[in-house]
Amino acid sequence: MEFYLTALQLALCLAPMCMGIFITMKIFKIPDITTDGSYTLGAAVTAVLLSRQVPVFVVLPASMIMGALAGTLTGFIHTKLRIDALLAGILVMTGLYSINLIILGRSNVPLINVSTIFGSLHLLSNEGYNAFAIGLLAVILLMLLLTYVLKTDFGIAMRAAGNSETMTSALGINNDKMKILGLAIANGLTALSGYLVAQYQGFSDINMGIGIVITGLGSVLIGDALRNWFSVLAIGAQIGLVIAGSAVFQLVLALTLSAGVDPNLLKLITASFVLVIVAIPRLTKKAA
Amino acid sequence: MIVLDHIVKVFNKGKVNETTALADVSLQINKGEFVVMIGSNGSGKTTLLNIIEGAQKTSGGRVFINNNDVTGLPEHKRSKWIARVFQNPYNGTASELSVLDNFRLAALRTGSRKLTIGINGSFQETVTEKIATLGMGLENKIHLPMGGFSGGQRQALTLLMCTMDHVDILLLDEPTAALDPKSAAVVLRLTEQLIKEYSLTALFITHNLKDALQYGNRLIQMQEGKIMRDLNAAEKAKLALPDMYEWFG
Numbered sequence: 001m002e003f004y005l006t007a008l009q010l011a012l013c014l015a016p017m018c019m020g021i022f023i024t025m026k027i028f029k030i031p032d033i034t035t036d037g038s039y040t041l042g043a044a045v046t047a048v049l050l051s052r053q054v055p056v057f058v059v060l061p062a063s064m065i066m067g068a069l070a071g072t073l074t075g076f077i078h079t080k081l082r083i084d085a086l087l088a089g090i091l092v093m094t095g096l097y098s099i100n101l102i103i104l105g106r107s108n109v110p111l112i113n114v115s116t117i118f119g120s121l122h123l124l125s126n127e128g129y130n131a132f133a134i135g136l137l138a139v140i141l142l143m144l145l146l147t148y149v150l151k152t153d154f155g156i157a158m159r160a161a162g163n164s165e166t167m168t169s170a171l172g173i174n175n176d177k178m179k180i181l182g183l184a185i186a187n188g189l190t191a192l193s194g195y196l197v198a199q200y201q202g203f204s205d206i207n208m209g210i211g212i213v214i215t216g217l218g219s220v221l222i223g224d225a226l227r228n229w230f231s232v233l234a235i236g237a238q239i240g241l242v243i244a245g246s247a248v249f250q251l252v253l254a255l256t257l258s259a260g261v262d263p264n265l266l267k268l269i270t271a272s273f274v275l276v277i278v279a280i281p282r283l284t285k286k287a288a
Numbered sequence: 289m290i291v292l293d294h295i296v297k298v299f300n301k302g303k304v305n306e307t308t309a310l311a312d313v314s315l316q317i318n319k320g321e322f323v324v325m326i327g328s329n330g331s332g333k334t335t336l337l338n339i340i341e342g343a344q345k346t347s348g349g350r351v352f353i354n355n356n357d358v359t360g361l362p363e364h365k366r367s368k369w370i371a372r373v374f375q376n377p378y379n380g381t382a383s384e385l386s387v388l389d390n391f392r393l394a395a396l397r398t399g400s401r402k403l404t405i406g407i408n409g410s411f412q413e414t415v416t417e418k419i420a421t422l423g424m425g426l427e428n429k430i431h432l433p434m435g436g437f438s439g440g441q442r443q444a445l446t447l448l449m450c451t452m453d454h455v456d457i458l459l460l461d462e463p464t465a466a467l468d469p470k471s472a473a474v475v476l477r478l479t480e481q482l483i484k485e486y487s488l489t490a491l492f493i494t495h496n497l498k499d500a501l502q503y504g505n506r507l508i509q510m511q512e513g514k515i516m517r518d519l520n521a522a523e524k525a526k527l528a529l530p531d532m533y534e535w536f537g
Contacts, residue, residue: 149403151407152402152403152404152405152406153396153405156385156389156393159384160389164378164379164380164382166379166380167379167380167390168364168382168393169343169363169364170370170374170380171396172367172397173401174362233386
């Protein structure tokens with residue numbers, strides 16, 4: 001039980017990032033590598049501010065704003081300098097590594113004797129269940145908020161901008177602005193995941209973001225597979241399935257590790273797992 | 289009203305493959321005119337349209353819409369006057385969004401898109417009623433994604449979307465080129481009807497000479513980046529198909 005709870009807890013902490021990847025990958029069709037850097041950025045800002053006794057609810061917006069700035073930069077490089085989105089993301093991610101190191105001051109900052117979000121809120125008496133409840137509550141609130149935003153006139157315009165640029169510019173929508181805003185929101189959400197994970201695991205590490213984008217992509221793709229399976233159309237349900245995708249992803253990884261696989265192989269397993277998720281629908285389509 | 293003042297458009301200037309797409313074109317399209325534009329491939333029709341809508345910048349000359357100089361304005365800022373129907377039905381609508389979402393954006397073409405939910409009961413009713421006028425039986429499918437509809441249905445819906453918000457100018461770039469003859473006829477009849485109903489200024493590019501003869505009240509033939517012929521309603525009425533075939537002889 002404890003084992004599944006840990007996997008699901010991590011899935012909840014990573015769910016905001018998965019929602020961010022949903023925006024970049026499913027709405028804008030951009031594989032945004034900035035994620036690796038903005039995730040660590042969120043965690044780095046969190047660790048440094050928390051260890052200076054800044055309250056958790058001040059650190060929350062601070063880390064998200066930093067992530068959003070990173071996304072804005074990627075969006076700016078992509079739209080205004082006309083550089084491929086993938087390369088723009090790689091450039092910002094690479095630059096962020098140094099920024100994160102400067103913020104952290106060293107490669108690893110432990111969070112000892114600081115009050116974390118999981119220690120500040122008491123929903124349930126059991127410590128493990130309490131952390132889970134906080135994560136669940138945060139993710140549900142976030143899901144409702146994102147669903148609302150994507151249903152507003154602004155949200156419809158953003159979804160359309162990622163779908164048919166000729167249509168949106170004919171309808172008076174500034175596609176560049178939409179892309180920049182989309183990347184900002186996505187990376188703000190990613191930084192939020194960094195904020196949650198840092199507090200959950202009790203430290204921030206300069207290398208914690210390496211390959212995290214693959215985890216997000218995998219979760220979104222699982223969500224997409226579920227969406228096709230159940231032929232879901234509503235945007236809110238799609239976001240819900242992304243969160244479900246995050247849970248499935250973490251459970252599969254946890255099961256693999258518990259089966260006695262060498263933890264050093266974790267990244268290889270993650271990459272292979274995502275490859276399988278991507279390949280299966282394509283292979284079955286070919287067969288049909 | 290659209291005014292083009294000595295428009296020049298040169299592609300790849302200074303290179304070996306330099307092409308003059310438009311060579312000093314001046315044109316005035318008055319309010320209520322339904323201009324049909326014909327011309328061979330590469331004659332400059334689409335470039336002219338792109339310059340009016342702002343998809344391409346001019347190399348020289350000025351563009352005015354309703355007496356506003358819009359020469360430097362990007363595409364998305366000209367949408368307060370201009371509505372467009374594209375050659376490819378996929379360009380005029382967002383496939384992944386529902387018909388209702390598409391219509392919502394069309395209703396905000398001249399407005400702003402706020403962080404509030406704009407699709408409510410009365411908006412749905414308006415859209416349903418509007419779509420019912422098409423007589424295609426699409427009014428019960430407004431929650432389905434646009435991607436599931438045929439090219440003809442999408443072009444008809446795109447046309448209808450143009451009238452969801454205030455519109456002065458309608459630009460149509462071979463809107464029926466990708467459609468079967470029956471759907472094409474439906475779309476063109478709808479175009480004519482909407483132009484009359486909303487007294488629009490329209491520019492319609494086509495390769496179909498029969499359509500060029502049947503529709504519109506002014507006919508322009510482009511050739512090698514210049515306006516070769518410009519016929520008013522009376523002159524156009526006297527025209528017969530064989531005359532037009534000779535132009536392309």
